[in-house]
Amino acid sequence: MTLEDTLVRESGIDIVRHAIVSEYRIQVLVSDILNIPREILRWDKDARCRYVECAKKGTQTIHRARAMIVGCAGAGKTTLLKRLQKRSLHELQQVQSTIGLEVHEEVFEIAEDKADLRSFTDNSNKEGKALLSVMDFGGQCAYYACHQVYLSRRAFYLLVIDMSKSFNERIDRKFCDQEETMFADWTYGEYILFWMKSVHMYCDETAPVILVGTHLDKSTGQTTDTFYNSILEHLRFDKNLKKHLDRKRCFLVGLHSINDPSFNDLSDLMFCIASIAKEDRWKETIPADWALGESTLRYLRGQNRRIISKAEFQKECFGTIIEKYEQVPDILKLFHEIGVILNFREGVLSETVIIDIQWFVDAFKNIITDLNNVMDNVKNEEDWQNFYQNGYILDSLLEEIWSSKSFNVGSFKPKILQYMQRLGLLVVGDNQHYIPCMNKCTFDAAHEDSFKRWKNKTSVLVLRFQFLPYFIFCRLVVACITRTDGEWGFLNDQGLRLFKNVACFAYKGHGVALAVNHSSIQVQVFKPGNSFLEKKVTLEVRSTIERLLKELTGTFHKEIMYIAGYQCSMYEVFTEYNGCFVEETAIQRKGQMVCPRHALLHHHVLCESDILGYWKQDCGIQNAVEAASRQDNFIVAYEEGLRKFNFKTFEHLTKVGRDALQIYFDKEFPLRDLVSMSSRQENFRKVFRLNDGQCAKLFPADKSNPSSEKFDVTMMYTMLRNRYPRLQAPTKGWGRTPDTSDIRLTDDVERIRIYRNEIGHATEATSKLEKKELEEKARDLMEAILRLSNGVLKQEMMNALEGRT
Known part of the structure; x- marks a missing residue:
């Protein structure tokens, strides 16, 4: 039974119209039964009804799988892709480390009769074929900020791990420049956890991960079982991450010599990739007019178009059939949500469509290149070094970088910057722009001492995540500057402003400090002089932070939300004391209570009003004089x-x-x-x-x-x-x-x-x-x-x- 047949039946239409956003499993079930893109089921009722009406006029089934190759720098990700494409030994020897992200659209075709990968080159004849696209992620931490554009549930993952490295070994700086970043001195094992948690956060429990151990020729005593068991042991504290793995999806590869029959023998791995790509989860049925939209986008990219207006797209797609133009916003919304284009339905951005995301990512990665890929032809090295240290890039340097890489931006520059700001990658300024992920300034002992001099401070509000990717903090800082109607300004007192792990703002006569650590984003409000803190202001601060975080994590896996709590002792916002975190629900309506974390050790007493007073509407503040x-x-x-x-x-x-x-x-x-x-x-x-x-x-x-x-x-x-x-x-x-x-x-x-x-x-x-x-x-x-x-x-x-x- 086709989707069209199903939709014209009342039951099918009713399911689509009334799917409940919060009930994730119902969405998955309905999507699988009707082959409807899961994104549609998260739309509001009116939008779902419009989809149904369009589908009644005709549908088309597409089968597009997407594989993401991720892992630490130097693990052999690009070499693995070239081997899957059956490139020559000479080509393999010329492979260089991936910078940022390389998108290989529809490079493989999945055979109908068996699970096998075939290189796909016939771009003109895609209808009815199962195709696989591959994204090769650069492993350098400098580029992690732009990974959010692609990491999603619409993919399966190949996690590539260099087996010649111990999990406890710190990554070699020649592969990844981590110095002075939040990733400083990370080990190979910590990067494995980072990627597994990233997959779990951006995707769902069903996202498959294929483990690929490389450099087998440089390892001793490794077998598939020993390697897989070592990964399970490394993940033993998080059972949720193990759900993405399967012993049958674990493979070891090595590069011995051209005479070794194992040189090109990746048949088992290719069979596994093809088997996943062949699954029905990648097969979706969309209205025929919407499928025409996909063909139009592909044609425009073939014409080297990068950015187009919405008006151009609807004219290219439907010509003079103006009554079909009303479908365009929904078509763009779907293709944006599945990662084909970028188009936000907000202000001026709604009238512009970025149809070449690789080009957009290239624009960003050329700015944030790390020291291993520093551009020799940047004339003003001092300006670049200042940017590399504090994250502020002069507009003149930005133009110089883009022109030196022969990156044809032209009149698109304002639109590119607007999109980068909307994605939380940077803050657009007049003569310079701020890119948080490049800020390496440390909130050092002098700044800590300066902060401690503020006497009027709230308790530390702690928003603790099961897994907190550092770049959520970067995006939150951008949002505080750009999505608060200009009410949040910079705090320059005592040199407190923006650091790699702390950001200080001014809001209605108060100071607001945000800090990030291993698992939490922490908030503290303070005020100069002897004047008292205003509860109305502190409540507004909390409401704003939680609103922005909800927007930033709206597409995350449902389990990756934070728990609100507090430091049970009056620690400063920039310190992380895991042993002093107490959940908000454990303190509310308790008055004075023995601290649940330190009762036996220090007989520590908590006062509800002191800790929650400024953060909860229904909790009174301890008398300031008292x-x-x-x-x-x-x-x-x-x-x-x-x-x-x-x-x-x-x-x-x-x-x-x-x-x-x-x-x-x-x-x-x-x-x-x-x-x-x-x-x-x-x-x-x-x-x-x-x-x-x-x-x-x-x-x-x-x-x-x-x-x-x-x-x-x-x-x-x-x-x-x-x-x-x-x-x-x-x-x-x-x-x-x-x-x-x-x-x-x-x-x-x-x-x-x-x-x-x-x-x-x-x-x-x-x-x-x-x-x-x-x-x-x-x-x-x-x-x-x-x-x-x-x-x-x-x-x-x-x-x-x-x-x-």
Whole structure:
């Protein structure tokens, strides 16, 4: 039964008209039964009805599969594609690393009688044929920002992995320049997780992933089973990612010599690719007029057209049959959503269609090229280096780059920039443009200290994702600038503005700080002077951020949404403490409660109004005078305690210092990291230079999970010190006494070690230190404790000052 026959039956029409957007499985079922593009079922009722009416007049079935080749730089992705195309050895030897993204439209035909790949060259005769397009993704992290244009559920994936590299090995900079980016010092294993999570996020649970292990000739002892098992072990903490894999979709390839029969023997892999591409999931039936639209787009691309107006398209498609022009917006909407064109139904963008996406992506990738592909013919190297560091590109440099690559932009430049801004790739300016993914400026210790001086701040709102691709933060920054009706401006106070991981804005007399870390986007609102924060403003900030995130993640897999929560202690927005995240639902309507994360360790008490007061409409704010009084009471008690201070209380205080060090240690070594080390004990023993006793604590003989509560100061200090290069070294370096003006957290780690040693090796002389000198040491130690624990241990400090433990 054809789709046309089905649609004219009341049941079929009714299903299409009333498909519910939120019920994903119903959409899939209806789409599979009727071979209707799944995107149609997410449209509103009127649009679905228009589709039905068009389909009644005639339909055409198309079979177009799409494969994405992804993986780390240098893994052999392009070489694999050339081998699938059965290119010569000479051509393979000439392969260079892919820059950005290469689109190979409909390069393979799937045979009707068997699952086999055939190179397709007859562009004039495509009707009734099953065709496969292939996208070759560049593995350099600089280009990940433009991958969003193509990653979608309308594809299956070949994840290419270099088997000669250990999962723990850091990627070679000659393949991927990661320095000063959010990907700095990533390992090959982290990139595997990145790609698997990217597939899961942009697609759905049914998106197949084919594992291809390359460089078999450089590996020893690898078999398909051992390689597949190692991937499963690497993904053991996320069962959802394993749903994309199948042992039958795992292959090993190597390049030995031309005399080796395995040189061109990719028959099993080709059979697997063809089998997936042949599935009915890629077969869809659309109205005949819409199929004519696809043919028209193909013809225009063949004429080297890049951008056209909507008026040009409807005239090329339907000529003088004006009554058919009303179908054009729906046709463009469908082809935009399935990734064939770019056309947004907003303002001036609605009148323009980018029909050559490869050309558009080339325009962007030529701007954001990394150091390995830097353009030698850029005349003003200083301007380029400034752009490469801070993300601000002068308009004159942009034109120079495009012209130096013989990239014919011409009068299309304003439209290209508008589209790039709409996609969240950049912010268009007058004389310069801002590209967040190129910003390598670090929010360093000086900026942190500047931020800490703001006294009036909200708690830290944490939006925690199951998987958070860094470039969502880049797109959010662009959206805050471009989609807030000009109300969000730049904050220039104290040099706080835009960094690779923090962005500061001004909004209605308040400052708004956004920060990104491994799993969360964090928000904090602050205000200068002694004036109080306005709850109306903080609620508007939250509403705006959540609205923008909903728009940016609207096409994501339904499970990839965030959980709202808070840092249970008053940490700053730019810090990530995984052990201090408490979900919003766990705090609401609880008044005062023992912290669910720290109850046993620190008897930490949460006040609902302090944490939720500025972020929830139905939660009252703690009286500002009372809150200030509580702070003043602590300061009074702090100073009173110092006046009574003696060597014995200093000894008590060093024990609190040990607990502060543990809080910081737990942030840098979360339990999941400690557990993962157990499988490679000998390796980590050497990395962290642990002795037998310390190894026994880190790797318990009974196979139970290690606990930092059992680690002493020496062990935690040793592991933190050897966390290089992830941790920034103390100001004067490891093993040296910091000055009181040195306030990096690693400076405080040194302080805890030094003062613990002073107590541990105390002599009669040191126990009789002058009160002034002892008080200075105590003040220095307590400030270190406050910073490392971010205020969690205030009560423990007061107990120590009063001589109680």
